[in-house]
Amino acid sequence: MENRSLLSLSLALLSFLSPCLTALTPRVSFQMGSPGRHVTLFSSPDVSNTSTLLLSEDGDMLYVGARDAVLALDVSHKEAITLRSKLDWSPSEKDLEQCSMKGKKMANCPNFIRVLQFLNATHIYACGTFAYSPRCTYITSETLMMSMKPDEGRGRCPYDPYQRNTAIIVDGELYTGTVADYRGNRPVISRHLSEGRRVDLKLDDTLGWLEDPTFISSSFIPDEEKIYFFFSEVGREYDFIDKFIVSRVSQICMSDVGGQRTLQRRWTTFAKAQLLCQADNELPYNVIQDIDSLPPAEGAPADDTLFYGIFTSQWSVNSGRSAVCSFRLADIKSVFSGNYKVLNRDTLQWSTRVQEKVANPGECGLHNASDNALRFVKENFLADDSVRPVGRSVTVVSAEHSYTHLTVQRVQAANSRSYTVLFLLTDSGYLHKAVLLQSGAHIIEEVQVFEQPQPIKSLKLSTAKGMLYVGSSEGVVRVPTANCSFYWTCPQCILARDPFCGWDPNIRACVEASSSQASLGQDVDRGNVEEACNSVSFSHRARFSPNKLPAGELVSVSLNEVVRLQCPAASLLSQQLWERPNSRLSSDLYLHLEDGSLSFVATPATLGPYLCLSTENGYQQTVAIYHVQQRSGPVAQTPSSYNWPQNPPIATTEAGARLRPSAGPEGTETSQIETEPTPTSRDALRGRNVSLWEEEPKEAELRDRGPLQSARGPCYLKELVVVSVLLVLSLSLLITTLLYLFRQRCRSRTAPQARPPSRDSDRRTPADQEGLRGSQVLSKRNGQARGFACNGALTGSNGHLPNTPI
Structure with missing residues (x-):
């Protein structure tokens, strides 16, 4: 229990120490059936799985x-x-x-x-x-x-x-890893189709050499004359409450024919070790999903053979993540030649103790060994050490994509350097092509190969034909490993950082690279466009010439209309930047949307040209130019020159915004900007959607042009709501003011006042005044000479409230 507590504490600490993952975003994405990526599908109504x-x-x-x-x-x-x-x-x-x-x-x-x-x-x-x-x-x-x-x-x-298995035929003999019973409880690694003095072999079922395994793959190493099996199983050497899954590599020798008395018709060279896909201070990715071998480079020893595998984790902290680890054959051999754990048959506990080696487990030729040596290798088949990944680090870690299958290829670029390219299949139906660089993995592209997740899938790579085949329940999909023709400009070809592709300056096209074409422009490691394309630099001031506007798209709008200008993304890794010559894009007037588009209200201050730039890996290119001007009434004259803000940044261009010579007023050549279409993000083929115009449009032509539907707001709902709210507020304020003035007037009229005696009253005699008071009292009693005051109270004819003494 104490060991379990310590283990739980260590796992908790490792979860806090796990570093943040870097998002792996494919540079270009192709949907199923996209014309930008040629994919061939074979399917038939009477064929499935x-x-x-x-x-x-x-x-x-x-x-x-x-x-x-x-x-x-x-x-x-x-x-x-x-x-x-x-x-x-x-x-x-x-x-x-x-x-x-x-x-x-x-x-x-x-x-x-x-x-x-x-x-x-x-x-x-x-x-x-x-x-x-x-x-x-x-x-x-x-x-x-x-x-x-x-x-x-x-x-x-x-x-x-739906149970996974592995099989390989070498020299006419079949080596398999599967189950040998109906219920699937008897896992076995066996050899079949043996002839002559060789006999079929299998594992000893009573020894527990395999613990509920899931077989993944098998590989033959000719120089070693060994077959390596890769699988995952329950790790009995760990004393956990729950079953702990571990990934394994096991080996058997092809020359094995079983023991003479001990281990008859059983493997005498079987040994297994743990594959540990783990980086420092991180939890291990312990469940293997797929693995593929990469032969050594030409002239390199067989020990340089690499095995690339996909791993997932059973820990909740790593849930949903996929990792790719690589293992070197030399490290696997070193672990198998080391110490082995000892199994206590009474307690079924594994331990490591110093003991005298009677034989070396996993060594070929043990079928001729003594019974004592065979009993030793029979009990000691689990290597004490684990096989660590190359560089003691994880090659690829992804939290966004769940990878299930992979295949690997070594590609020689135009500079004669070799690069490792991984083809990774996700459970959502996408194929990722990634190149491994010193800075990390770079996903060149993703291609959707089937629409629905499939329970059984497989990958097969043809390096001779440059084709990749994906098998699923929907059919067989063929995907070319290279897609160079998609990049129609030099910057796009370089920014792809695809070792399969390079820019040919002679034919001005992106072609498949080979070591014989030393003149190809290519920079897989850095993706530096300036050096690879020999591009020129120019400032923002040169984009808008004082004498002529650059080519662009005309957008006719009405004043107070909501305008939205689209900016196609050059890739999923690029960032869009908007600019205009006469003013800065203030956040009070302009709204930058998440898709890179620009939205604003058309006013005299916002009319004019707009430029959209795409920035990727330090390179800027022009992807869209718009000229926004008023539609109704006289056509607004576009100014012929613009003043840019102080200290403008510098942008480089070669084909995304290419300087093209044109005839000047005196026969000289001036620079004019010509925008090149670029691929978009998910569809990756909406690049050629910017219609270009070369000359300054005439006034009549501007009036005839219709509004750009994609750049206009659908209605005036926003303005209507604002005007309605202002009108209601104004009316409310007016009514409140009138009521207040009316109330104040009424108060002034109903307030008691000391009226001075008039001249007539002074001339009256005391008898006349007494008679006048009597008549007023009589009129009050008879209800005569009554009226309403401003506040609704009854008043007398003299304007005072009833019963008010005069």
């Missing part, structure tokens, strides 16, 4: 293991994939009925081809699940016909069509 792929050596024929069928596809033509032949291989009605009686779903009872390997130059060895009763057969590669009756495939092919 085309998930097992086998490519011929010359790359002209692709054999596909599907459901109830084996296909031979002709892939020699670049424009299409054609079906040359098809072998139907399905269970009988009786087999399907027995499969259903076993409690299996009918959807899983067909024959799913899971093993497809070349046996020799003329035959293919194929195995299928065959209604949860595996079968294997020999198929003629030329005619795609069975050469013999299918036999039992137990231990060669899985029963469950």
Whole structure:
């Protein structure tokens, strides 16, 4: 319990120490069917689950293991994939009925081809699940016909069509990693099709050499004469409450024929070690998803063979992340030649103790060893040390994309340097092409290869043809590894940083690079456009010539209209910047939207030219120029010269905004800016959407031009709401003022006042005054001479309130 507490504490500390991840954003993205990326799809209504792929050596024929069928596809033509032949291989009605009686779903009872390997130059060895009763057969590669009756495939092919397995044929012998029973509880690494004095071998089931494994891949190293298996399993050496998954690499020797008395017909050279995909101060990525081998460069030793694998983590702190780690063959051999753990059969606990080595586990030739040595290697098959990644660091870490499959290729660039290119398949249906640089991984592009996530997928790379094949339930997709023709300018070709592509200055095109073309412009490491394209620099003042405006798109608007100017992104890694000559783009007048567009209200101060720049890796290029002017009434005259703000920044250009000589007033050449279309972000092909005009438009032409729909607001709703609110406020203020004045007037009229005696009253006699008072009292009693005051109270004829003494 104390060890578990310490482990939990250490995992918590590691989670806090994990560094922030750098977002891996593909530079260009292509949707399914985009004309900017040529992708060929093969599909047929009667063919499904085309998930097992086998490519011929010359790359002209692709054999596909599907459901109830084996296909031979002709892939020699670049424009299409054609079906040359098809072998139907399905269970009988009786087999399907027995499969259903076993409690299996009918959807899983067909024959799913899971093993497809070349046996020799003329035959293919194929195995299928065959209604949860595996079968294997020999198929003629030329005619795609069975050469013999299918036999039992137990231990060669899985029963469950969705259970992962691995198989490889070397020198006519089949080496497999799968399960050997119906329930999937007996994992086995075995050899089949042995002839002569060689016998078929498998693991000893009673030793627990494998703990609920998931087989991923297998690889043959000719110089070592060994087969390496990669899988994940439960790590029994760790005393955890929950099952801890670990990734493994195991090895067996091809020369192994089993022991004479001990380990008869069993492997004597089996050994396994942990693959640790982990960087310093980070939690490990412990679950392997896929792995591929990269042979050493020409002239390098076999120990330089690299294995690139995709790993995920079972820890919640790393949930959703994918990591790519590389392992060197020399490090794997070093771990296998070191110490081994000891298993206590009574407590089933692994420990490491210093002991005398009777034999070296994993060493070839142990089948001739003594019984004592074989018993030692039988008990000691787990290496004590773990295989660490190259450089003790993770090659790629992504929190945005969940990778499932990969393949790797070494590419020689125009400068004769070699670069490693990874092709990574995501669970969302995208293929990422990434080049590994000293600064980190750079994702050149992503291509959507299928729309729906597929349960079974595979990748097959043809380096000879430069093609990549993806197998899924929807069909087979072929993707060229290079897409150089998409970059139609030198800056775009250089900024792609694709080792497959380089800029040819002679034909002014981006072409596939080779070491023989030393004149190609290419900079994979830095992507420096100025040096690779020999571009010139010029200031903002040169963009708008004093004598003539540059070419651009005319936008006719009305005053007080909401204008929105679009700015196509050169790539997903670029940033858009707006400029205009006579004023700065104040945040009070202009709104920069997330998609890079610019929005503002058309006023006399906001009319005029606008320039959109795209900045990427220190390089600026012009992607759009607009001239906004008033539509109604007399056409506003565009000024012929502009003054830029002080200390303008410097921009470089070569083709994105290219200086083109044009005839000046006196026959001299002046510089005119010509904008080049650039690819957009997700669709990556909306680049040529800016219509250019060369000359200053005439006044009549400006009146005839319609408004740019993409640059106008849909209605005047915003202005209507503002005017309505102001009108309501004004009316409310006016009514309140009138009521206040009326109330003040009424108060002044109803307030009691000391009235001075008039001259008539002074002339009256005392008798007359007494009679006058009597008549007033009488009138009050009879209700005569009454009226309403301003506040609604009754008043007398004298203007005073009733009962008010005078």
